[in-house]
Amino acid sequence: MKLYEQVATELGSRIEQGFYRCGDRLPSIRALSREHGVSVATVQEAYRLLEDQGLAQPKPKSGYYVRLRPATPQLPEISRPAQRPLEVSHWEHVLDLLCSGETPGVLSLGRGMPDITATTLKPLQRALSEGKRGDSLRGFAYDSLQGSPELRQQVARLSIDAGCKLHPDDIVITTGCQEALSASIRAVTQPGDVVAVDSPSFFGSMQAIKAFGLKAMEIPTDPVNGISLEALELALEQWPIRAIQVTPTCNNPLGYTMPETRKRQLVSLAQRFDVAIIEDDIYGDLSFQFPRPRSIKSFDIDDRVLLCSSFSKVLAPGLRVGWAAPGRYRDQVMHMKYVGTAASSTLPQLAVAEFIEKGGYERHLRRMRAQYLDGRDQMIAAVERYFPAGTRISYPQGGFLLWVELPGDIDTLQLNDRLQPNGIRIGPGVLFSASGKYRNCMRLNFSDKPSAAQDRALQQVGIEVQQMLQEIDRVA
Amino acid sequence: MKLYEQVATELGSRIEQGFYRCGDRLPSIRALSREHGVSVATVQEAYRLLEDQGLAQPKPKSGYYVRLRPATPQLPEISRPAQRPLEVSHWEHVLDLLCSGETPGVLSLGRGMPDITATTLKPLQRALSEGKRGDSLRGFAYDSLQGSPELRQQVARLSIDAGCKLHPDDIVITTGCQEALSASIRAVTQPGDVVAVDSPSFFGSMQAIKAFGLKAMEIPTDPVNGISLEALELALEQWPIRAIQVTPTCNNPLGYTMPETRKRQLVSLAQRFDVAIIEDDIYGDLSFQFPRPRSIKSFDIDDRVLLCSSFSKVLAPGLRVGWAAPGRYRDQVMHMKYVGTAASSTLPQLAVAEFIEKGGYERHLRRMRAQYLDGRDQMIAAVERYFPAGTRISYPQGGFLLWVELPGDIDTLQLNDRLQPNGIRIGPGVLFSASGKYRNCMRLNFSDKPSAAQDRALQQVGIEVQQMLQEIDRVA
Numbered sequence: 001m002k003l004y005e006q007v008a009t010e011l012g013s014r015i016e017q018g019f020y021r022c023g024d025r026l027p028s029i030r031a032l033s034r035e036h037g038v039s040v041a042t043v044q045e046a047y048r049l050l051e052d053q054g055l056a057q058p059k060p061k062s063g064y065y066v067r068l069r070p071a072t073p074q075l076p077e078i079s080r081p082a083q084r085p086l087e088v089s090h091w092e093h094v095l096d097l098l099c100s101g102e103t104p105g106v107l108s109l110g111r112g113m114p115d116i117t118a119t120t121l122k123p124l125q126r127a128l129s130e131g132k133r134g135d136s137l138r139g140f141a142y143d144s145l146q147g148s149p150e151l152r153q154q155v156a157r158l159s160i161d162a163g164c165k166l167h168p169d170d171i172v173i174t175t176g177c178q179e180a181l182s183a184s185i186r187a188v189t190q191p192g193d194v195v196a197v198d199s200p201s202f203f204g205s206m207q208a209i210k211a212f213g214l215k216a217m218e219i220p221t222d223p224v225n226g227i228s229l230e231a232l233e234l235a236l237e238q239w240p241i242r243a244i245q246v247t248p249t250c251n252n253p254l255g256y257t258m259p260e261t262r263k264r265q266l267v268s269l270a271q272r273f274d275v276a277i278i279e280d281d282i283y284g285d286l287s288f289q290f291p292r293p294r295s296i297k298s299f300d301i302d303d304r305v306l307l308c309s310s311f312s313k314v315l316a317p318g319l320r321v322g323w324a325a326p327g328r329y330r331d332q333v334m335h336m337k338y339v340g341t342a343a344s345s346t347l348p349q350l351a352v353a354e355f356i357e358k359g360g361y362e363r364h365l366r367r368m369r370a371q372y373l374d375g376r377d378q379m380i381a382a383v384e385r386y387f388p389a390g391t392r393i394s395y396p397q398g399g400f401l402l403w404v405e406l407p408g409d410i411d412t413l414q415l416n417d418r419l420q421p422n423g424i425r426i427g428p429g430v431l432f433s434a435s436g437k438y439r440n441c442m443r444l445n446f447s448d449k450p451s452a453a454q455d456r457a458l459q460q461v462g463i464e465v466q467q468m469l470q471e472i473d474r475v476a
Numbered sequence: 477m478k479l480y481e482q483v484a485t486e487l488g489s490r491i492e493q494g495f496y497r498c499g500d501r502l503p504s505i506r507a508l509s510r511e512h513g514v515s516v517a518t519v520q521e522a523y524r525l526l527e528d529q530g531l532a533q534p535k536p537k538s539g540y541y542v543r544l545r546p547a548t549p550q551l552p553e554i555s556r557p558a559q560r561p562l563e564v565s566h567w568e569h570v571l572d573l574l575c576s577g578e579t580p581g582v583l584s585l586g587r588g589m590p591d592i593t594a595t596t597l598k599p600l601q602r603a604l605s606e607g608k609r610g611d612s613l614r615g616f617a618y619d620s621l622q623g624s625p626e627l628r629q630q631v632a633r634l635s636i637d638a639g640c641k642l643h644p645d646d647i648v649i650t651t652g653c654q655e656a657l658s659a660s661i662r663a664v665t666q667p668g669d670v671v672a673v674d675s676p677s678f679f680g681s682m683q684a685i686k687a688f689g690l691k692a693m694e695i696p697t698d699p700v701n702g703i704s705l706e707a708l709e710l711a712l713e714q715w716p717i718r719a720i721q722v723t724p725t726c727n728n729p730l731g732y733t734m735p736e737t738r739k740r741q742l743v744s745l746a747q748r749f750d751v752a753i754i755e756d757d758i759y760g761d762l763s764f765q766f767p768r769p770r771s772i773k774s775f776d777i778d779d780r781v782l783l784c785s786s787f788s789k790v791l792a793p794g795l796r797v798g799w800a801a802p803g804r805y806r807d808q809v810m811h812m813k814y815v816g817t818a819a820s821s822t823l824p825q826l827a828v829a830e831f832i833e834k835g836g837y838e839r840h841l842r843r844m845r846a847q848y849l850d851g852r853d854q855m856i857a858a859v860e861r862y863f864p865a866g867t868r869i870s871y872p873q874g875g876f877l878l879w880v881e882l883p884g885d886i887d888t889l890q891l892n893d894r895l896q897p898n899g900i901r902i903g904p905g906v907l908f909s910a911s912g913k914y915r916n917c918m919r920l921n922f923s924d925k926p927s928a929a930q931d932r933a934l935q936q937v938g939i940e941v942q943q944m945l946q947e948i949d950r951v952a
Contacts, residue, residue: 091811095621098814102620116616128615128823129605139604140592140792144578145571175651175796178818191667191689204818211815213667316616318822320651335567338574339687342654342680345821346794347604 004045007036008053011046015055015066026056026064052290052366054373073380073393076254076405078228081199081218081437085239088210088434093413094203100425107457108445110427112252114400115371115447116316120364124315127351139347145338147173147323148346150353155323158356161291162249162284163298164307164325172324172333175344176317177282177310180324180333182208183340184306185245187332188276189214193242195278196235198227200403200432200441202252202280205245209434216434217241223394223403226251226258229265236273243276249293250283253403253432253443255396257293267299276329281309282322285365287398288373303327311352313399314365319348372400375446382455383444386462388469400447405440410468412442418464424457480521483512484529487522491531491542502532502540528766528842530849549856549869552730552881554704557675557694557913561715564686564910569889570679576901583933584921586903588728590876591847591923592792596840600791603827615823621814623649623799624822626829631799634832637767638725638760639774640783640801648800648809651820652793653758653786656800656809658684659816660782661721663808664752665690669718671754672711674703676879676908676917678728678756681721685910692910693717699870699879702727702734705741712749719752725769726759729879729908729919731872733769743775752805757785758798761841763874764849779803787828789875790841795824848876851922858931859920862938864945876923881916886944888918894940900933 001009011032014020027035032043047064050056057067100108146152152168159166174180181204185195191213197206199218209216217235220228227246235241244266248258258266270277279296287293297307306329310322321344326333355361376396383393383404390407406412412428419425429441448454477485487508490496503511508519523540526532533543576584622628628644635642650656657680665671667689673682675694685692693711696704703722711717720742724734734742746753755772763769773783782805786798797820802809831837852872859869859880866883882888888904895901905917924930 094814095810098621113618116613121616125616137592138794140597140601140794142589142793145574175817175821176819178814179816182815186687204814207811208815211662211812317618317819318614318616320817320819320821334571335683336687338570338654338680339658339684340655340816341651341796343652343793343796345651345796345824347824348821 003038004042004049007032007038007043007046008049012050012053012055020066022066022068024066025062026066028063049290052369054288072395073384075223075395076392076403076441078222079199079220079437081220081433082435085194085215085217086434088206088216089436090203090430091207091210093428093431094207097425097427097431106423106425107453108425109457110425110443111445112313112401113317113445113447114313115368115449118364118367120360120367121315123358123360124351124355127354128347139350141346143343143346143349145334145343147171147344148349148353151321151349154353154356158285158361159325162281163294166325170325170327170330172326172330172337173344173349174310174322174324174337175341176312176320177280177308177322178204179337179340180308180310180322181205181278181280182211183333183336184278184308184324184326184329185209185214185243186212186336187326187329188243188278188306194239196232196241196244197434198246198251200253200429200438201245202247203431205278205280206434218434218437221254222256223254224256225262226256227266229262229269233269236269236275241273241275243278244270245278245280246296247280247283248296249281250287250396250398252280252283252399253394253401253427255394255399255401255403257287257289257397260294263294263296264299266296267301267305270304271302275304277305279305279307281307282313283399284309285314286369286372286400288369289397290369297325300327306333314361314368315352315355319352320345321348321352371449372398372447375400375448375450376402378450379444379446379458382458386459388462388466400445402444402446404442404444406442406465408469409440409472410465411439413439415442415461415464415468418468419461422460424460426461479514480518480525483508483514483519483522484525488526488529488531496542498542498544500542501538502542504539525766528845530764548871549860551699551871552868552879554698555675555696555913557696557909558911561670561691561693562910564682564692565912566679566906567683567686569904569907570683573901573903573907582899582901583929584901585933586901586919587921588789588877589793589921589923590789591844591925594840594843596836596843597791599834599836600827600831603830604823615826617822619819619822619825621810621819623647623820624825624829627797627825630829630832634761634837635801638757639770642801646801646803646806648802648806648813649820649825650786650798650800650813651817652788652796653756653784653798654680655813655816656784656786656798657681657754657756659809659812660754660784660800660802660805661685661690661719662688662812663802663805664719664754664782670715672708672717672720673910674722674727676729676905676914677721678723679907681754681756682910694910694913697730698732699730700732701738702732703742705738705745709745712745712751717749717751719754720746721754721756722772723756723759724772725757726763726872726874728756728759728875729870729877729903731870731875731877731879733763733765733873736770739770739772740775742772743777743781746780747778751780753781755781755783757783758789759875760785761790762845762848762876764845765873766845773801776803782809790837790844791828791831795828796821797824797828847925848874848923851876851924851926852878854926855920855922855934858934862935864938864942876921878920878922880918880920882918882941884945885916885948886941887915889915891918891937891940891944894944895937898936900936902937
């Protein structure tokens with residue numbers, strides 16, 4: 001453990017033990033430097049670590065304070081999806097959500113769109129516009145089917161943070177995480193097979209399950225611990241499941257991060273039943289915990305985990321630069337990538353590789369983690385303020401997505417229709433189920449810097465929900 | 477008909493009738509201007525048209541001459557593939573071909589790579605590096621699932637040249653033609669279905685057929701007229717064929733363009749049996765005929781043709797900008813695109829749209845057509861010079877690919893192995909068959925400007941083929 005980590009650990013445990021309370025001013029940098037006999041720079045580094053961990057927050061010209069952490073909100077209960085494999089439906093609602101972001105003047109609260117306006121992305125823009133100096137024609141040529149070697153090297157390096165030891169040759173660059181997921185799903189299944197998924201689950205992978213003639217077996221999922229291993233085990237005994245598709249770190253839409261022990265147990269379970277695990281780690285680097293949690297892939301001892309990710313949520317989705325580390329299924333994933341797109345666009349790959357190499361990725365990540373942590377707390381506070389009693393809210397451990405479960409029989413598809421005149425769109429819960437569950441739920445996005453406009457929009461959603469509740473009461 | 481077209485038509489028919497012979501000097505611009513009573517500019521325009529049609533060629537400071545056209549080479553015979561639906565094989569050889577372009581120092585004669593070094597592509601490079609002025613963040617955001625409106629508008633405009641009347645809303649932008657093809661194939665089939673293909677056929681679409689659990693029914697194909705409609709009709713009667721996948725204009729690998737009457741008949745046949753047509757038009761704009769031949773889509777009266785194309789062969793494959801006009805199957809293709817990649821990379825789309833809008837596409841196309849026409853004739857001459865008697869060669873009507881059929885029992889996979897020490901790779905014929913036919917064939921690429929190095933390489937291939945023939949004779 002480095003010196004600054006020691007200082008941070010000691011200060012952190014004092015905060016955890018209540019020695020300093022929420023909102024308290026923490027010791028000055030100079031005081032701590034004297035107390036521990038370390039340099040000012042070391043203390044500064046320690047405070048930055050505490051900031052990353054969400055324990056301390058700086059106030060301009062005043063020093064560091066213990067971060068005001070809201071109490072954990074009232075969480076949703078463990079989900080109870082259908083107990084048999086199902087065909088995935090609701091494509092028309094997915095399409096509607098995807099298109100909602102394209103209408104000018106509409107505040108699309110449901111989309112999985114990061115904030116792309118941060119100044120820490122400027123070097124990436126420069127890298128894109130400069131191309132690869134002295135090699136300007138390379139962007140015109142087919143890239144290697146596996147993806148540019150420079151980028152694969154950087155991805156391998158970054159994956160160390162998630163506890164992985166990947167070689168650049170283990171990695172296949174894809175057109176966004178969606179291609180990584182769909183190529184992985186197709187690589188390990190045949191039409192008619194069943195894929196077990198966490199529930200609620202990302203609609204993109206579920207639509208791939210639908211498109212390939214597969215069925216989804218939704219597994220009960222806990223908003224703190226993730227997919228129920230007990231229910232999964234029963235399902236594996238009962239159905240011809242070929243793969244388990246989960247988003248275990250900063251889950252979409254529930255926001256939890258599975259504890260490490262459960263990640264390990266999931267790998268054991270997959271080994272016992274000899275099935276593949278498709279791990280969606282797209283929000284993993286945006287964890288509010290620092291260093292970030294380990295991926296399931298890091299516990300993968302017999303190469304059965306297909307790790308899927310992309311730069312869409314940390315950097316910018318318009319680049320369409322994603323990647324897979326498909327373990328023993330690498331050749332099949334390459335075949336599916338060839339069949340699907342032949343190669344990924346060359347220029348964005350080279351620009352991202354350059355941006356990471358020059359340290360831009362880590363700088364940008366640090367900034368966005370802080371912004372999203374703040375956004376989470378503010379949005380939770382707003383939902384608690386404006387939404388009716390009995391509303392349950394997720395407590396995201398990273399990323400920028402909030403899951404809200406409304407009381408009563410409120411249908412969020414209807415809610416969305418009613419919000420249309422106000423220019424507000426939310427992400428209806430049905431999209432996250434194979435079978436139309438979660439009608440009373442919605443996904444919200446807190447990636448934008450908190451603003452009065454967003455607060456007003458949440459207030460408006462709250463008013464509409466209250467009205468719908470009253471109408472339901474009147475009928476009943 | 478415009479004035480310059482009248483002049484060109486008259487002069488063209490004199491050439492066709494033998495009034496002027498190959499290599500003859502044509503009348504001077506001034507003489508023609510006097511003869512027809514038209515302006516010098518009109519005659520210049522007429523000569524440019526004749527140049528586009530491959531009838532005349534300018535010589536610096538000397539005027540226009542009748543283009544030296546080689547006699548049609550000895551063409552391959554009509555193909556005779558297996559008479560039943562088959563699973564597609566040979567992925568490992570496709571992969572080998574794809575990777576061959578990545579090894580430095582290897583002359584990859586088999587790849588479908590255009591010349592990307594032309595100065596007429598410079599404005600496209602500029603458009604890429606400038607991004608969209610004043611809207612620099614747009615490249616970071618998700619593009620519309622259907623593709624950028626600017627680009628769809630330009631694609632609709634260009635498609636008029638192929639006789640189509642498409643609205644921008646009819647078009648779906650894809651990650652290269654490969655995504656257009658695979659999304660189209662998947663949109664109109666279910667696992668277990670049969671797809672009829674021309675034969676030899678593009679390996680990319682055949683690998684998609686394989687990946688989706690379909691079977692390919694290879695139809696005998698004539699090197700002048702294209703897919704045999706008679707054999708196709710028999711196959712449609714006999715097998716559960718759901719779609720016909722063809723490359724009717726500047727075919728890959730055979731180079732023919734189906735006559736218009738046969739294109740019409742193909743549409744009628746598809747109507748009678750109620751099947752979809754997936755038309756690969758990726759080389760269509762590179763036709764040596766001017767104006768370019770009509771696409772099958774232009775005869776499509778009940779929206780059953782899924783037209784697939786891209787800018788990979790005319791501009792640059794590294795952009796990965798393709799498109800589909802899927803007719804009545806548009807929504808299914810959109811779903812497959814969402815499942816496969818969610819959206820295409822934003823920046824390359826905007827750059828291509830700007831390049832077309834400013835006239836860069838037409839300028840570049842004119843130049844490349846002339847270069848590839850010259851390349852074709854030189855490569856045919858080299859193959860006739862260096863390859864053994866009995867070699868048959870295609871006579872490409874556009875694009876930059878040559879198909880060569882060797883005499884005797886020569887296996888071009890073996891030939892490729894033997895050429896490896898010389899740093900030369902050809903495209904083995906087996907890739908173009910579902911079932912390992914065309915072992916004695918190869919595909920060659922004449923997109924690069926003719927060079928001494930390429931001539932030497934072709935000579936080397938010829939020597940190797942001669943040696944293999946002698947070895948076979950010795951054994952027999």
